[in-house]
Amino acid sequence: MMHRRSVLMTMMVSIALLITATVGVAAQDATPTGATFVDTMGLPELRVQVTNTAFEGLPAETAAGRYLLTLEITVAEGGGLNFMQLPEGMSFDDFMTLLAGPPAASPEAMIATPGAEAGPPEGEGGDQPPEWYFQTAMAGGTSGFAGTTQAIIDLTPGEWVAWAGYPGAPQAPVGLRVSGEAGATPAAGAEPAADVTVTMFEYDFSLEGTLAPGSQVIAVTNVGAQPHEMFMVRSPESVTEEQIAQILELEMQGATPAPDADLPNPDEFIPVTGMTPLSTGRTGWIPVNLEPGTYIMVCFVPDIESGMPHAFDGMYEVITVGGEATPTA
Numbered sequence: 001m002m003h004r005r006s007v008l009m010t011m012m013v014s015i016a017l018l019i020t021a022t023v024g025v026a027a028q029d030a031t032p033t034g035a036t037f038v039d040t041m042g043l044p045e046l047r048v049q050v051t052n053t054a055f056e057g058l059p060a061e062t063a064a065g066r067y068l069l070t071l072e073i074t075v076a077e078g079g080g081l082n083f084m085q086l087p088e089g090m091s092f093d094d095f096m097t098l099l100a101g102p103p104a105a106s107p108e109a110m111i112a113t114p115g116a117e118a119g120p121p122e123g124e125g126g127d128q129p130p131e132w133y134f135q136t137a138m139a140g141g142t143s144g145f146a147g148t149t150q151a152i153i154d155l156t157p158g159e160w161v162a163w164a165g166y167p168g169a170p171q172a173p174v175g176l177r178v179s180g181e182a183g184a185t186p187a188a189g190a191e192p193a194a195d196v197t198v199t200m201f202e203y204d205f206s207l208e209g210t211l212a213p214g215s216q217v218i219a220v221t222n223v224g225a226q227p228h229e230m231f232m233v234r235s236p237e238s239v240t241e242e243q244i245a246q247i248l249e250l251e252m253q254g255a256t257p258a259p260d261a262d263l264p265n266p267d268e269f270i271p272v273t274g275m276t277p278l279s280t281g282r283t284g285w286i287p288v289n290l291e292p293g294t295y296i297m298v299c300f301v302p303d304i305e306s307g308m309p310h311a312f313d314g315m316y317e318v319i320t321v322g323g324e325a326t327p328t329a
Contacts, residue, residue: 034147035286035288039192045069045070046058046068048070052075053171053172055081055171063178064156064181066153069141071144072148075170080141080165081162084136085159085161086161140277141275152192159175161174194209196210196216196218197221200222200229201224203314205316207317212290213292217285217286219284221282223280226280226310228277228301229275229277231271232274232298233270234270235268236270237264238294239294244316252308290321292322293322294320296319
């Protein structure tokens with residue numbers, strides 16, 4: 001059946017399932033609350049209601065520039081919004097067709113075409129996302145599990161899609177035309193003040209500043225050659241990077257920890273926030289309100305070579321907030 005999905009669909013579904021498995025359904029019972037900016041600098045706002053079936057409130061067209069993105073989340077299982085520019089020549093309808101994939105062949109057609117059940121020849125399908133996925137602009141976004149959560153993002157001229165980031169999501173993607181001259185950038189001097197800067201690259205995070213208990217702003221920058229994201233969860237107990245590596249290895253194998261394994265239960269990880277994928281050279285900002293404890297940053301964007309989430313290449317970071325906080329650059 002997998003070979004009847006589009007390449008993009010196969011890749012995104014696998015990522016969505018991995019994220020769900022890693023943070024666990026039970027974690028959502030903790031009902032983490034969102035965070036908002038104290039100073040929005042008078043930026044224009046994109047206010048979006050995330051319902052059970054839709055992203056409501058986005059305009060069909062807006063001007064290029066820097067925006068305050070506000071998600072009002074009413075979905076019990078949470079939700080998120082990604083902004084991705086479509087490559088030149090691809091319309092929103094083209095994207096929706098790609099997302100849906102080709103229709104499954106009927107039993108009659110498969111009988112009439114021997115070998116059809118084997119899928120496309122090698123090189124015409126598989127788990128790799130299309131090449132344009134790694135080259136197009138991604139402005140980020142954010143995710144949350146209750147109430148209101150925010151991010152500050154930059155939108156440049158072009159045809160964009162705002163979507164949950166994976167096919168089969170209950171909310172349908174929305175097309176967004178961003179008007180303005182090619183190469184237009186947000187006005188200088190409107191950059192939010194950040195308490196901590198998280199820099200993403202192949203395949204790691206680096207932090208400048210110290211995450212402390214309470215409210216603060218994180219600037220997330222991608223200087224890598226590929227798109228990256230920062231998904232943050234809190235562990236109710238202390239955890240090491242070696243343990244995270246073991247958990248990811250078990251997830252990849254579809255295995256469960258042995259009863260005597262000294263590993264935290266990922267079902268108890270509590271989602272905190274996220275900066276959804278940013279393309280190279282892009283920066284986004286998110287507010288957080290952190291309790292003392294142990295946090296994990298992780299990237300699940302697929303790798304351009306292997307198609308595997310970057311987490312499996314070691315792109316995760318364990319951080320202590322409060323007490324003896326993790327030293328940063």
